Amino acid sequence: MSKRIIIFGAGGHAKTVVDTVEKEGVYEIAGLLDQRLSIGEQVYGCTVLGSEDWLESHADTIDGAIVAIGDNWTRGLVVHSLKRRFPELAFATAIHPSAQIARGARIGAGSVIMAGAVVNSDAIIGEHDILYPNTSVDHDSRIGSFVSFAPRCATGGNVTIGDYTAIAIGAVLIHGRTVGDHCVIGAGATVVSDVPAHTVAYGTPARIIRSRASGDRYL
Numbered sequence: 524m525s526k527r528i529i530i531f532g533a534g535g536h537a538k539t540v541v542d543t544v545e546k547e548g549v550y551e552i553a554g555l556l557d558q559r560l561s562i563g564e565q566v567y568g569c570t571v572l573g574s575e576d577w578l579e580s581h582a583d584t585i586d587g588a589i590v591a592i593g594d595n596w597t598r599g600l601v602v603h604s605l606k607r608r609f610p611e612l613a614f615a616t617a618i619h620p621s622a623q624i625a626r627g628a629r630i631g632a633g634s635v636i637m638a639g640a641v642v643n644s645d646a647i648i649g650e651h652d653i654l655y656p657n658t659s660v661d662h663d664s665r666i667g668s669f670v671s672f673a674p675r676c677a678t679g680g681n682v683t684i685g686d687y688t689a690i691a692i693g694a695v696l697i698h699g700r701t702v703g704d705h706c707v708i709g710a711g712a713t714v715v716s717d718v719p720a721h722t723v724a725y726g727t728p729a730r731i732i733r734s735r736a737s738g739d740r741y742l
């Protein structure tokens with residue numbers, strides 16, 4: 524019997540996670556938890572089962588969870604709340620069958636690696652990260668937790684990215700650079716210099732545009 528997981532969230536990002544999980548074929552999706560929707564509602568072929576409270580009486584019926592909320596800060600808040608309330612809850616990873624994970628690469632709990640993404644040799648992906656389609660993280664890079672890569676981002680080798688940082692669509696980072704925690708690297712940026720924590724940067728070459736606080740909106 525396949526393992527059963529629950530998915531938190533029922534928005535656009537959750538649909539992409541549902542698809543990745545289904546294509547991978549390792550887990551059966553028991554349903555979605557999202558307090559904004561009515562119990563029994565159907566979203567992308569899955570049933571909304573309720574809110575986080577559902578786990579109070581059903582935690583022993585599932586093998587894990589994925590928090591499918593696209594906003595990095597909000598995803599972190601939900602994960603931390605779940606860890607406090609349900610310390611035994613395991614977080615599953617989902618890796619699309621067309622993704623390529625090289626030898627020595629590691630994917631942290633709760634992370635989702637979508638179609639065509641590449642995690643190259645010895646790269647480390649943190650927990651609860653999102654690699655949207657065709658992202659490429661190259662060898663020996665170190666990616667923090669609650670990080671997102673929008674479609675078609677690419678890093679060279681030995682890149683370091685801090686927790687909660689969002690790399691927007693099509694951005695590229697040359698080898699060996701470091702981007703701190705809570706940064707936003709804007710769409711199409713070319714990062715050729717290190718970017719300090721709590722910074723919005725974009726352009727080619729990427730320039731620091733302004734600072735940002737943890738949890739500030741970025742889309």
Ligand SMILES: CC(=O)SCCNC(=O)CCNC(=O)[C@H](O)C(C)(C)COP(=O)(O)OP(=O)(O)OC[C@H]1O[C@@H](n2cnc3c(N)ncnc32)[C@H](O)[C@@H]1OP(=O)(O)O
Nearest residue numbers: 655673674690691692707708709710711725726732741742
């Ligand atoms: C599956 C998915 O949907 S995943 C998500 C996909 N979406 C993304 O990745 C997009 C994320 N958003 C971005 O990257 C945006 O560029 C942001 C958030 C960094 C924009 O930041 P802001 O500084 O707030 O930009 P704002 O919209 O106020 O524009 C300010 C100026 O910067 C310019 N600008 C905005 N973004 C960029 C960019 N990435 N590169 C170059 N210039 C830009 C604007 O054109 C504007 O110029 P103007 O003053 O001459 O008119």
